[in-house]
Amino acid sequence: MSSPAPSYAAVLRAPHTGRVFGAALLGRLSYGMVPFAMMLAVQDATGSYPVAGTVLALFGLASVLLSPARAALVDRYGPRRALPPMAALYAGLLVLVAATTWRPGAPPLLTGALVVAAGACTPPLGPVMRTLWRRLLPDRELLRRAYSLDTVAEELLFVSGPLLVGLLLTVAGPTAGVAAGAGLVLTGTLALVSSPAAREADRTGPAAPGARPEGGGELRRVVLASATTGLALGALDLMVVAFAEERGRAGAAAWILAALSAGSAVGGLAHGAVAWSAPNRARLPLLAAGLGLALAGAGLAPNLPVLTAAVALAGLFVSPVVTTAYLIADETAAPRARTRAGAWVNTAFNAGSAGGTATIGLLVDRLPLPLCFALAAAPTLLSAASAARRLRESAGDEAPRTPTTGPDRPL
Template identity: 55%
Template sequence: MSSSYVTVLRTPGAVRLFGAALIGRLSYGVVPLSLVLAVTGATGSYARAGWLMALFSISGVLISPLRAGLVDRHGPRRALPPMAAGYALVLLGLAAATWRPGVPYPALLALAVAAGVFAPPLGPVTRARWSALLPDPGLRRRAYSLDTVAEELLYVTGPLLSGVIAAATARPALGVVVGAVLVLGGTLALAASVHDGPAPTEAGSTSTEDRSSSWRLLARTRQPLAAAAAAGAGLGAFGLLAVVFAQRHGRTADVAWVEATLAAGSAIGGLVLGALDWRASAQARLAVLTTAFAGALALTSLAPTLPLLAAVAALAGLTVAPTLTTAYLLTDELAGPGRRTRAGAWVNACFNAGGSAGTALAGLLADRLALPLCLVLAATPALAALTAARGRAAAAPGDGRPSGEPSAGAGAGVAESRR
């Protein structure tokens, strides 16, 4: 029990941190679907809703490392409340603007960009705080696994809550209001759960030092960043191609079962990863997981029916949360104190950018190539990411950083926009 999930939650401050983070991050599961429905109802156009959500996502991805850097420099208690307040106010503005038709579309686009700019980096902050609370590698791995699985489940329950609100009230904009309340309450509680200013293990460096070390940080963390981008690209492409598969089999609605089995497999894989002790280094484990993810995605090309596609999706899901958990852990380790939140935000940004690119490319290819070939191609980003793994392995002996977690004892630690 000394190294179990129960021990993680019994750590002083852990339950308060975890609970506050879950409340705030639930907003990121609720807002996207609510906003799509609200904008579609207000403008009468799915295309306009799509462009608005694209700007919302892109602005969030581009600004995410900058916001995380502010948290590293000034501490969560100082940096998070202004971001949460700004984000909540913009969400309320979007809710008011989409409550009824009539607001000019450019105004909606401007509000969407502002929302992406202000969205607080709750995921990276939470993981950085886990590192501060749990210096033991085994417990930290379990905390990251638990955190990743919980995040996966939030992106399943969030859209369900959005759908319930829209169906019960016929006002999808009300879901945006709920998202504003969740993110403000959760973020303020999260900020209150940490010490004033930057934590001792995360004391930020000067802005000049930050700028001079940015490229070195990206180069040092290229393996986990490439793995996160590849996972996002593969999942983004597979999500769209699964819809195409279901449509061609005349059972479009049943694609939900494919997504559900993928999420279930991811949750199981994440919990298993955290429960076991590992002797392999995080770099080696990430390379194996990336390869397994690519292989499972390629296997989906052989599925002749939706039930078999769902079964293979569950197999692929077993590697998703472990891959992301390992990427977060390795990035945290390689970044070191003072840059943990920012490095975690880069993992999020790479995952989200990969997902957007994968979805877009899959849409282009689905009309031009056979569907099985498209499913095989969805696995190629993960295979390409292995090049970064080999480069990292070659650079590790002389980079001045530890190559992984301890090899004995506790062992080596290891969809939607993640913010």
């Protein structure tokens, strides 16, 4: 029986994909809503922006840095046994956070402890969904399109999540957004683990305790590429705000960043729709170099419209870089370590984003903005150049040698 023609429609028509993908998106919508709602709830309850910022940073650190450990539990025990306890703990702790911050006067230490505990239990629904895509779609071209669709959808969730919280604020307080996030993640997780794909994943048997992903060298390079991409985007957010404020149009920053998201969505869908002849490991440095060059060029924009166009151009490379990184991690990891490999890519991206924001925050008032843009682009360009060099060296090592005559080589 022939495989369906590779397209996004074929991805969604494959058996069980609609159910699994819908459940994963429902649960992951919580991750777009909770941070914003939590920041507002903590600020209202404590009356302190520093406390709210600190609590949100601790939540992010616990969620991001422990993601590979939680993914390892999924690899070890399977999604049906590992995910429900995480989701139940995460949802329960979010409900406690909502209850604690319902009225003014919440104790900062108690609130912070609950928030950090919730971050530590965040279910790795994104890495799990990317692992399940391979089971659902063994065809390589369909899998690439599925990863592109997944990356774009995830980005849109993080854009729409705060908007939904804003709608909730018109009828209830920010704690309603935290509570809604708890309901979404629990419902989505339970729907996902009840799917046939999750049952099949559990039947493959557990990974050996302490097993590590294979392809370590390639995986490290992919993680580095993901980290430098996150760094560039984390820095870009702040640089766009500074650029708009310099021109007395601070409100324009939101539209410029929306252009980045739009460009990323278009680039991700286009990247998935094209039948590439080059392998993923060859495309990644080219895509990363495109992102770095576009970002460096954006620093030379003379006005807001040109900056918007340049940022949208940079956005065209964002989803393709992230998608390709996930694909390479999936290809190089051992079968029972793929969830953790994907989690490392995700962790590197988020950690790089936080580091980029923090670093450029120290430099943006001290250096000219064009130089800040160039510095933010530099790690991505260096990472791309290093990956391209290793690719050339690898191709040289694998190239067949021309036989030569001599005393030790027969004709």
